[in-house]
Amino acid sequence: MRAVHWVTRHLLGFYTFLAFVWLFAPIFVIIAFSFNKPKGKFNTVWQQFTLENWAHPFARRDYTQALFTSLKVALVSCIIATIMGSLLALALSRYKFRGSGLVNILIVLPLTTPEIVLGASLFTLFFDRNYTLGFTTVVIAHIMFCVSFVALTVKARIRGFDWTLEDAALDLGSPPLRTFRTVTFPLILPGVLAAALLSFALSIDDYIITSFVAGDSVTTFPMQIYGSTKTEIPPQVHVIATALLFVSVILITIGTLRGLAKERA
Amino acid sequence: MAAGDDTGQRKGRFAPYGLLSPGIIWLVLFFLVPMWTLLRIALSHKPNPYLPNYVFSWRWSNFSDAVDRFRPELLRSFEYAAIATVLCILIGYPLAYYIAVKSGRWKNLLLGLVIVPFFTSFLIRTIAWQTILGSNGFIVTSIHDLHLTGLSDAIGLTTRGAILNTPQAVIGGLTYNFIPFMILPIYVSLEKIDPALLEAARDLYSTPARAFWRVVLPLSLPGVFAGTLLTFIPAAGDFINAELLGNTNTRMIGTTVSQLFLAESDYPTAAALSFIFMAIITIAVLIYAKVLGTDELST
Numbered sequence: 001m002r003a004v005h006w007v008t009r010h011l012l013g014f015y016t017f018l019a020f021v022w023l024f025a026p027i028f029v030i031i032a033f034s035f036n037k038p039k040g041k042f043n044t045v046w047q048q049f050t051l052e053n054w055a056h057p058f059a060r061r062d063y064t065q066a067l068f069t070s071l072k073v074a075l076v077s078c079i080i081a082t083i084m085g086s087l088l089a090l091a092l093s094r095y096k097f098r099g100s101g102l103v104n105i106l107i108v109l110p111l112t113t114p115e116i117v118l119g120a121s122l123f124t125l126f127f128d129r130n131y132t133l134g135f136t137t138v139v140i141a142h143i144m145f146c147v148s149f150v151a152l153t154v155k156a157r158i159r160g161f162d163w164t165l166e167d168a169a170l171d172l173g174s175p176p177l178r179t180f181r182t183v184t185f186p187l188i189l190p191g192v193l194a195a196a197l198l199s200f201a202l203s204i205d206d207y208i209i210t211s212f213v214a215g216d217s218v219t220t221f222p223m224q225i226y227g228s229t230k231t232e233i234p235p236q237v238h239v240i241a242t243a244l245l246f247v248s249v250i251l252i253t254i255g256t257l258r259g260l261a262k263e264r265a
Numbered sequence: 266m267a268a269g270d271d272t273g274q275r276k277g278r279f280a281p282y283g284l285l286s287p288g289i290i291w292l293v294l295f296f297l298v299p300m301w302t303l304l305r306i307a308l309s310h311k312p313n314p315y316l317p318n319y320v321f322s323w324r325w326s327n328f329s330d331a332v333d334r335f336r337p338e339l340l341r342s343f344e345y346a347a348i349a350t351v352l353c354i355l356i357g358y359p360l361a362y363y364i365a366v367k368s369g370r371w372k373n374l375l376l377g378l379v380i381v382p383f384f385t386s387f388l389i390r391t392i393a394w395q396t397i398l399g400s401n402g403f404i405v406t407s408i409h410d411l412h413l414t415g416l417s418d419a420i421g422l423t424t425r426g427a428i429l430n431t432p433q434a435v436i437g438g439l440t441y442n443f444i445p446f447m448i449l450p451i452y453v454s455l456e457k458i459d460p461a462l463l464e465a466a467r468d469l470y471s472t473p474a475r476a477f478w479r480v481v482l483p484l485s486l487p488g489v490f491a492g493t494l495l496t497f498i499p500a501a502g503d504f505i506n507a508e509l510l511g512n513t514n515t516r517m518i519g520t521t522v523s524q525l526f527l528a529e530s531d532y533p534t535a536a537a538l539s540f541i542f543m544a545i546i547t548i549a550v551l552i553y554a555k556v557l558g559t560d561e562l563s564t
Contacts (some may be wrong), residue, residue: 019356091281115499116522116539117502117522120539121302121539208519225392249381249384
């Protein structure tokens with residue numbers, strides 16, 4: 001009887017543990033296979049341990065080049081989308097105005113539209129206007145789907161923000177630009193940074209929309225990988241994925257710790 | 266918004282429109298206008314089958330033709346996405362519940378751990394599942410070594426002793442890749458529940474199970490609703506899982522649309538198919554909202 005009680009009490013914990021094992025299974029595989037010495041072109045069967053892949057992470061020129069293209073696309077679209085999205089959030093949470101409901105709907109719609117439809121519709125637009133597909137069209141598409149994410153993230157973060165602080169600064173004679181720089185901006189900054197990180201991550205990982213608008217002249221990292229899965233999976237893919245994972249985990253940890261430290265102070 | 270005045274929210278005349286204009290112009294130019302173009306092409310026909318060009322001609326039959334031609338892919342997409350969404354709830358709800366209610370001071374760490382796997386690329390995660398589920402992977406070799414192939418076939422885990430390149434693998438991949446979008450909204454809605462409500466239930470002699478059914482579950486439904494939308498819509502349109510983990514008989518609508526556009530250049534059919542796909546999703550979402558009784562779509 002006591003054993004049954006013990007089991008039921010720990011059942012949920014055990015279930016959670018299993019769920020985490022499942023969540024991390026592919027991650028362990030990716031990390032492990034970055035140390036694998038594959039036989040043949042596919043790094044999908046464990047052969048033997050080696051450090052060679054980590055010694056030559058950029059051995060495959062085509063993959064490295066694609067990675068840099070992705071970083072470039074992500075950086076440009078992240079900056080533009082963060083600015084435009086934050087302004088949208090600022091306008092929506094700070095002002096009462098006609099048409100704000102419509103603006104809200106316009107922001108949410110792209111998020112509830114399947115990616116293939118977003119990609120397909122942009123493809124038809126560019127085809128219809130005889131616009132050559134390439135770096136610019138990829139950036140245009142990435143900004144489009146990031147803007148909504150940024151606007152919603154920043155809006156959620158600054159909900160309930162006390163805008164009278166701005167009035168206080170203005171009343172005390174601070175010029176509007178200075179008020180923005182010293183009062184408004186520091187207050188919205190955490191939300192803006194979180195949104196920027198999110199849109200960078202979304203942009204660098206996107207395949208479906210990008211595949212429609214990239215054309216033949218641009219190859220992003222996900223396109224390079226997807227395009228060659230039928231012919232090869234070099235271990236450098238696993239090395240780069242592991243490295244990117246660690247960089248983002250470190251960034252997130254620093255951000256969280258700084259946030260916690262601020263809360264305590 | 267009644268509280269608007271308390272937080273100093275202003276009535277703007279021009280300032281809000283100035284702040285809005287860059288983002289709104291972008292969304293109009295690169296979201297609404299493309300949708301309009303797609304709709305026009307869906308009603309066009311191709312005068313020459315060998316050229317991608319099209320002529321607008323109110324051709325409504327494109328829609329019925331597209332459904333007739335691609336019915337299996339359409340049905341399969343919604344079937345796989347629906348099963349994956351249910352699995353996401355079954356796995357994600359207890360997990361979110363444990364983190365929100367039972368984890369104490371480990372809460373933030375566990376929440377972080379839920380998100381960490383998704384900082385690796387979608388594609389590489391899916392390739393890792395190829396390795397795990399493949400014929401040389403741990404799961405399949407264990408089943409073979411234990412001579413349990415018959416049993417695992419019978420319970421639907423494997424198809425003739427294999428997992429990779431089966432519908433099970435595709436559904437598993439969809440479940441895995443979209444589960445954070447289920448866990449996080451459920452977590453948020455559970456986290457918001459006032460513990461005093463549970464105390465009240467206990468004081469009124471409710472059993473924990475009854476308190477869960479009558480108090481916690483109803484209050485967490487908005488999270489389940491949001492999570493369902495956020496997993497079902499992208500899962501139905503995804504083709505990466507179907508392509509990397511499935512076979513030619515598990516093809517989903519995403520592959521079809523993509524091929525019609527990029528390989529076959531049959532834009533009118535592809536556009537019509539995209540619209541049908543979106544229309545079905547919209548109807549499904551509205552029915553689901555009605556059934557669940559959640560009117561607060563915006564929260």
